[in-house]
Amino acid sequence: MACGKDGEQDSRIGGIAASIRVVPDFPKKGIMFQDITTLLLDPKAFKNTVDLFVERYIGKDVSVVAGIEARGFIFGPPIALAIGAKFVPLRKPRKLPGEVISEKYVLEYGTDCLEMHVGAVQPGDHALVVDDLIATGGTLCAAMNLLERAGAEVVECACVIELPELKGREKLNGKPLYVLVESR
Amino acid sequence: MAVCEDKEQDPRIRRIASSIRVVPDFPKKGIMFQDITTLLLDPKAFKDTADLFVERYTGKGISVVAGVEARGFIFGPPIALAIGAKFIPLRKPRKLPGEVISENYVLEYGTDCLQMHVDAVQPGERALVVDDLIATGGTLCAAISLLERAGAEVVECACVIELPELKGREKLNGKPLYILMESH
Numbered sequence: 001m002a003c004g005k006d007g008e009q010d011s012r013i014g015g016i017a018a019s020i021r022v023v024p025d026f027p028k029k030g031i032m033f034q035d036i037t038t039l040l041l042d043p044k045a046f047k048n049t050v051d052l053f054v055e056r057y058i059g060k061d062v063s064v065v066a067g068i069e070a071r072g073f074i075f076g077p078p079i080a081l082a083i084g085a086k087f088v089p090l091r092k093p094r095k096l097p098g099e100v101i102s103e104k105y106v107l108e109y110g111t112d113c114l115e116m117h118v119g120a121v122q123p124g125d126h127a128l129v130v131d132d133l134i135a136t137g138g139t140l141c142a143a144m145n146l147l148e149r150a151g152a153e154v155v156e157c158a159c160v161i162e163l164p165e166l167k168g169r170e171k172l173n174g175k176p177l178y179v180l181v182e183s184r
Numbered sequence: 185m186a187v188c189e190d191k192e193q194d195p196r197i198r199r200i201a202s203s204i205r206v207v208p209d210f211p212k213k214g215i216m217f218q219d220i221t222t223l224l225l226d227p228k229a230f231k232d233t234a235d236l237f238v239e240r241y242t243g244k245g246i247s248v249v250a251g252v253e254a255r256g257f258i259f260g261p262p263i264a265l266a267i268g269a270k271f272i273p274l275r276k277p278r279k280l281p282g283e284v285i286s287e288n289y290v291l292e293y294g295t296d297c298l299q300m301h302v303d304a305v306q307p308g309e310r311a312l313v314v315d316d317l318i319a320t321g322g323t324l325c326a327a328i329s330l331l332e333r334a335g336a337e338v339v340e341c342a343c344v345i346e347l348p349e350l351k352g353r354e355k356l357n358g359k360p361l362y363i364l365m366e367s368h
Contacts, residue, residue: 027281
């Protein structure tokens, strides 16, 4: 199971890590899927997760929290509400009703695409990108590109879980990544 | 954009209503789409929205907040966190990694399906269902069915917006519906 991050491990992290369920062979054979729905069933673990992010970003002049569809929609908004930032949903194609900008990214087989509303962020906005997990980093990289193309500065990416062996951190163009739990 | 206000005119509701953008002809001609992404760009309006629901449900013995994918994932978790309840994502097919129960529902053309993890709720739990908007009520009805099949008691459905002309309220098997505003 997942282990905590870094030397100084906040005492809340053990409970968070223990609340995440690993589902073997989903969505296909050989993948050990990190299921955060069990974390969400534990109100204390969920609250601690949000608190850890909020404590890190409060008072740091973050004006935008961008969450990646769909599990980034679960963790992003509570952070945005607590720090007084806008929440911007980054979505799969054709879900957002207004004018959008799109960013393609590479999957194992084929490509996918992430979209953001035009006008959601302005030059001068300082943005956080939130998702439940970073694997290869492809989605987070697309998310950062959308925000930067709109003129925002991406301050950090924040995920509950990192799969360090997939080296997603290296895909982030030098942007910092903050995670609570690593899973090997 | 003007929307009709609900019974008790809380002053926060006016700001929330005016923060919602209507996008004509999305996803197809003739539909006036209620776009809540602009509400999420207004931190005060978003906070007020969450607070209005939290004030209603705090201390009512609600142990489960179920959110309908994907916009229910934005409004549900802040409510769950504030009232100390579990958050359960109700998802489109093949997204949840564990064993699920499924409920089909009717669309204008064809059918769709909503899923919930087995063991997410226990018999006797009191549940809230949250989505951004109720239109025909088909999705909310499927959500209620999933929770009841698992033995939970659905206390109320909560949405930001109702489209009353589509009579979704009548599809809820007598379950109460709480909304912040109507759009005609």
